Amino acid sequence: MPVFQVIINSIIRASELSLIAIGLTLVYDLLKFANFAHTEYAVVGVYLALVFNVNLGLNIFTSVLLSAIFTGLIALSIDRMVFRRMRDSGRVILMVTSFGLGLAMRNTIRAIWGPTPRSYTIALQKPISFLGIRITPVQIWIIATAVIFMVAFHLLLHKTKLGKAMRASSDNPALAQASGIATEGVILWVWFIATSFAAVGGILIALETYLLPHMGFAIIIPVFCATILGGIGNPYGAMLGALALGFAENFGLYLNFGNIINLGGLFDFVKEMHIPTGYRDAISFGILIAILLTKPSGILGRKS
Amino acid sequence: MIQYLAYLSIMTGIYGILSLSLNLQYGFTGLANFGHVAFFCLGAYTSTILVVLVKGPFILGLLGGMVAAGLFGFLISIPTANLKEDYWAIATLAAAEIVRLFFLNEDWIFGRGPYHGGAFGIGGIPRPLQSWFSATTYPFFYLCIVILCLVLTYFTVRFLTNSPFGRVLKAMREGDDLPLAMGKDVSKFRMKAMAFGGAMGGLAGSLVAHFWSFIDPYQFMPIETFVVWAMVVVGGKGNNIGALVGAVIIQFFYSSTLFLKDFIPIDAQVLASLRMVVIGVLIVLIMLFMKEGLIKEKKRIYQG
Amino acid sequence: MLKVIDVHKSFVGIKALDGVSLEVERGSITGLIGPNGSGKTTLFNVISGFLPKEAGEIYLKGERIDELPPNEVAGKGLCRTFQISQAPEKMTVLENMLLAPKDQMGEGLWNAFFRKKRIMHQERHNLEKALYLLSSVELIDLSNEYAGNLSGGQKKLLALGRILMADPEIILLDEPTAGVNPTLNKSLMRLIEDLRKGGKTFFFVEHNMKVISDICDKVYVLDFGRKIAEGTPGEIQQNEEVLEAYLSGSSREWSRKVGIDT
Numbered sequence: 013m014p015v016f017q018v019i020i021n022s023i024i025r026a027s028e029l030s031l032i033a034i035g036l037t038l039v040y041d042l043l044k045f046a047n048f049a050h051t052e053y054a055v056v057g058v059y060l061a062l063v064f065n066v067n068l069g070l071n072i073f074t075s076v077l078l079s080a081i082f083t084g085l086i087a088l089s090i091d092r093m094v095f096r097r098m099r100d101s102g103r104v105i106l107m108v109t110s111f112g113l114g115l116a117m118r119n120t121i122r123a124i125w126g127p128t129p130r131s132y133t134i135a136l137q138k139p140i141s142f143l144g145i146r147i148t149p150v151q152i153w154i155i156a157t158a159v160i161f162m163v164a165f166h167l168l169l170h171k172t173k174l175g176k177a178m179r180a181s182s183d184n185p186a187l188a189q190a191s192g193i194a195t196e197g198v199i200l201w202v203w204f205i206a207t208s209f210a211a212v213g214g215i216l217i218a219l220e221t222y223l224l225p226h227m228g229f230a231i232i233i234p235v236f237c238a239t240i241l242g243g244i245g246n247p248y249g250a251m252l253g254a255l256a257l258g259f260a261e262n263f264g265l266y267l268n269f270g271n272i273i274n275l276g277g278l279f280d281f282v283k284e285m286h287i288p289t290g291y292r293d294a295i296s297f298g299i300l301i302a303i304l305l306t307k308p309s310g311i312l313g314r315k316s
Numbered sequence: 317m318i319q320y321l322a323y324l325s326i327m328t329g330i331y332g333i334l335s336l337s338l339n340l341q342y343g344f345t346g347l348a349n350f351g352h353v354a355f356f357c358l359g360a361y362t363s364t365i366l367v368v369l370v371k372g373p374f375i376l377g378l379l380g381g382m383v384a385a386g387l388f389g390f391l392i393s394i395p396t397a398n399l400k401e402d403y404w405a406i407a408t409l410a411a412a413e414i415v416r417l418f419f420l421n422e423d424w425i426f427g428r429g430p431y432h433g434g435a436f437g438i439g440g441i442p443r444p445l446q447s448w449f450s451a452t453t454y455p456f457f458y459l460c461i462v463i464l465c466l467v468l469t470y471f472t473v474r475f476l477t478n479s480p481f482g483r484v485l486k487a488m489r490e491g492d493d494l495p496l497a498m499g500k501d502v503s504k505f506r507m508k509a510m511a512f513g514g515a516m517g518g519l520a521g522s523l524v525a526h527f528w529s530f531i532d533p534y535q536f537m538p539i540e541t542f543v544v545w546a547m548v549v550v551g552g553k554g555n556n557i558g559a560l561v562g563a564v565i566i567q568f569f570y571s572s573t574l575f576l577k578d579f580i581p582i583d584a585q586v587l588a589s590l591r592m593v594v595i596g597v598l599i600v601l602i603m604l605f606m607k608e609g610l611i612k613e614k615k616r617i618y619q620g
Numbered sequence: 621m622l623k624v625i626d627v628h629k630s631f632v633g634i635k636a637l638d639g640v641s642l643e644v645e646r647g648s649i650t651g652l653i654g655p656n657g658s659g660k661t662t663l664f665n666v667i668s669g670f671l672p673k674e675a676g677e678i679y680l681k682g683e684r685i686d687e688l689p690p691n692e693v694a695g696k697g698l699c700r701t702f703q704i705s706q707a708p709e710k711m712t713v714l715e716n717m718l719l720a721p722k723d724q725m726g727e728g729l730w731n732a733f734f735r736k737k738r739i740m741h742q743e744r745h746n747l748e749k750a751l752y753l754l755s756s757v758e759l760i761d762l763s764n765e766y767a768g769n770l771s772g773g774q775k776k777l778l779a780l781g782r783i784l785m786a787d788p789e790i791i792l793l794d795e796p797t798a799g800v801n802p803t804l805n806k807s808l809m810r811l812i813e814d815l816r817k818g819g820k821t822f823f824f825v826e827h828n829m830k831v832i833s834d835i836c837d838k839v840y841v842l843d844f845g846r847k848i849a850e851g852t853p854g855e856i857q858q859n860e861e862v863l864e865a866y867l868s869g870s871s872r873e874w875s876r877k878v879g880i881d882t
């Protein structure tokens with residue numbers, strides 16, 4: 013596989029993960045708990061888009077937008093029923109609650125749509141080839157969508173009153189409240205943004221592969237990895253973390269570590285040494301553990 | 317039917333041991349271990365290796381499984397001192413997945429013979445004293461072994477949690493500062509709780525391997541960890557009887573599909589999903605309305 | 621007994637301890653006062669090993685302790701209480717007391733299983749001691765109450781009782797009288813004096829000048845992380861600089877509350 017292809021694949025993976033990771037980091041920072049149900053919101057979005065796209069026959073763009081909005085609204089109602097009553101519970105309690113919630117969400121989806129893979133109705137994908145790279149139109153859309161959402165997020169954070177309130181609340185909730193920012197309101201907005209971004213991220217994955225009820229649980233550690241790598245509470249860190257992870261996963265399998273051990277041909281200790289494909293997932297698990305052991309605040313650190 | 321009851325009791329007993337061991341770690345010591353299934357997995361695989369490959373007796377398998385899982389517990393307890401509880405929880409989840417991926421990918425361990433290993437799993441794991449019993453009576457014999465192990469585990473844990481050792485664990489549950497100020501070496505206590513609890517989880521693992529006489533990596537998915545968590549939080553954390561009651565309740569839901577499918581005209585797939593929805597919702601409800609679980613922690617009264 | 625030499629500690633933007641040196645004599649009751657935020661608790665945290673210092677040396681009985689983790693400092697005979705009481709909520713008052721003694725055999729896994737007799741003996745002994753101490757801090761009626769249900773003042777009493785169970789040579793108390801009612805306060809002070817006669821050393825933070833002048837042999841005053849005065853309670857109350865620090869302290873406390881770093 014040409015190296016450009018590996019780069020493209022890394023970027024695609026990063027695009028998908030980053031939108032989900034941004035949401036996780038926002039909620040983690042504001043509500044101070046690791047939301048194990050976060051990636052399940054992505055799956056809710058994925059299947060809602062299926063309803064809009066396949067059952068109601070809407071085109072994929074409209075479906076994505078509607079599904080993002082509905083996922084956000086579902087998150088708000090779940091917050092009202094569950095998390096709002098637990099604002100001052102401990103981290104572990106909230107984590108376990110979110111896990112129970114995630115379990116319920118994942119299996120509700122499985123009960124409704126069954127465990128078999130499904131896909132959206134989109135035009136047949138003819139790969140475009142250049143420089144020895146093959147990329148499908150959908151993959152280009154995936155990258156473009158991620159970039160659009162990231163830019164939109166940046167503008168939201170810095171150009172709107174809501175963004176200012178979000179930043180203030182995550183820096184110092186008590187102070188923000190004292191200075192008249194409606195923290196509860198900010199929390200609702202953060203839930204909405206976090207989960208609708210997750211929905212879009214989930215749909216991007218589903219567009220490239222297919223829809224599966226457990227696709228959310230399958231990416232929970234990679235998403236946590238990207239988030240912690242970038243530093244909890246730092247959305248830009250989450251994007252960077254996703255990028256780093258995307259590259260690590262793809263290049264981890266691509267690189268011949270034998271070359272490195274032989275110092276680029278100087279020695280001949282080993283012939284070929286690749287990370288076996290079966291360990292693809294272990295790359296993110298390993299990075300996650302390594303970053304937690306060495307620099308739990310992440311590469312960018314907590315927000316400056 | 318009575319066969320099925322024996323099966324259900326054996327599984328409940330095995331999960332009861334897991335639940336007691338997580339209760340020691342989380343309920344008494346406050347360690348949010350999200351990688352509990354790793355003990356189960358290591359116990360099962362180590363025992364299988366010792367009995368199938370090394371041709372050792374069943375008891376060697378049990379002990380070996382306990383030692384391996386105990387060592388793993390010791391290993392993952394090391395970073396607790398420097399990691400926040402939620403970070404550590406995520407790290408343990410990843411660590412457990414790495415253990416599972418190891419057994420999924422390293423199929424050479426079991427060689428080329430009749431035992432496949434890897435994704436195919438290992439079949440034909442000998443059951444202790446199988447030739448002494450008929451196929452119908454064997455489960456009852458095995459049930460006796462499981463009950464014996466469960467009772468031993470229960471009394472050991474009960475004794476420990478009531479001892480001065482357990483007192484320090486309980487003090488650590490609410491933060492390190494006080495025990496440290498009283499001169500207790502908290503990291504040592506944590507290591508012991510993790511290693512000891514780990515060994516108990518390993519025991520459950522070898523019991524399950526020799527009962528099913530077949531294991532594969534898919535039996536040790538992260539979900540198992542959370543099923544055990546459900547047992548502890550539903551039954552009542554910090555109460556050993558509670559942990560057992562939780563094991564009975566959750567195991568009942570977990571296996572209920574097997575007999576419900578004859579009475580309820582729903583597709584077995586859907587029913588299987590719904591039981592997980594029930595467990596998920598149960599966790600959330602307990603966290604919302606009964607944080608202490610069904611059976612509250614018992615107050616320790618000292619007679620003057 | 622305890623010697624602190626030129627200790628420095630800073631947090632982001634604040635010098636919490638700026639070259640503090642002091643000495644606590646064996647068998648003395650030494651007070652530590654200073655306006656809010658002057659670094660008293662930080663000094664206790666550094667001495668007891670809870671916070672790393674940036675520079676300086678700390679000696680306990682001639683032995684250097686500033687590189688030791690808190691549990692080892694405690695093992696050397698120096699125990700401290702916390703300004704915000706720490707008491708595991710889900711443990712009874714008695715359990716809290718029994719937690720404290722050093723060298724409990726039953727804390728080892730091996731011993732717990734194989735030396736039951738001797739452990740029972742030790743437990744019985746500790747239990748008697750705990751009940752005796754609980755009556756001296758007037759918590760005996762609450763022995764089997766969860767520590768989480770105690771009032772702030774009662775938690776302070778429990779902290780004192782618990783520390784006596786550990787039987788250290790020197791005791792650091794961070795505002796032991798805060799929230800404790802005045803009559804009980806008096807008997808507390810008497811208890812401390814009695815214990816001093818028995819050979820214990822006390823070093824404590826206190827805001828109540830009456831308490832300070834009643835029982836302290838010597839007082840140190842901190843302000844802005846610096847020692848600004850030392851002497852007998854009488855001398856301290858005459859000291860101009862101390863009065864000044866306390867007067868301006870009130871405005872500083874206000875500025876601290878609204879989040880402006882001073």
Ligand SMILES: Nc1ncnc2c1ncn2[C@@H]1O[C@H](COP(=O)(O)OP(=O)(O)OP(=O)(O)O)[C@@H](O)[C@H]1O
Nearest residue numbers: 631632634636654655656657658659660661662663
């Ligand atoms: N962990 C910390 N991180 C950052 N700043 C801290 C920390 N602990 C204390 N400080 C700051 O260091 C300074 C000294 O605090 P310290 O708690 O030692 O004061 P104190 O004399 O005990 O005050 P008080 O009488 O209110 O208890 C204060 O400005 C405080 O805000």
Ligand SMILES: [Mg+2]
Nearest residue numbers: 660661662703
């Ligand atoms: Mg203080």
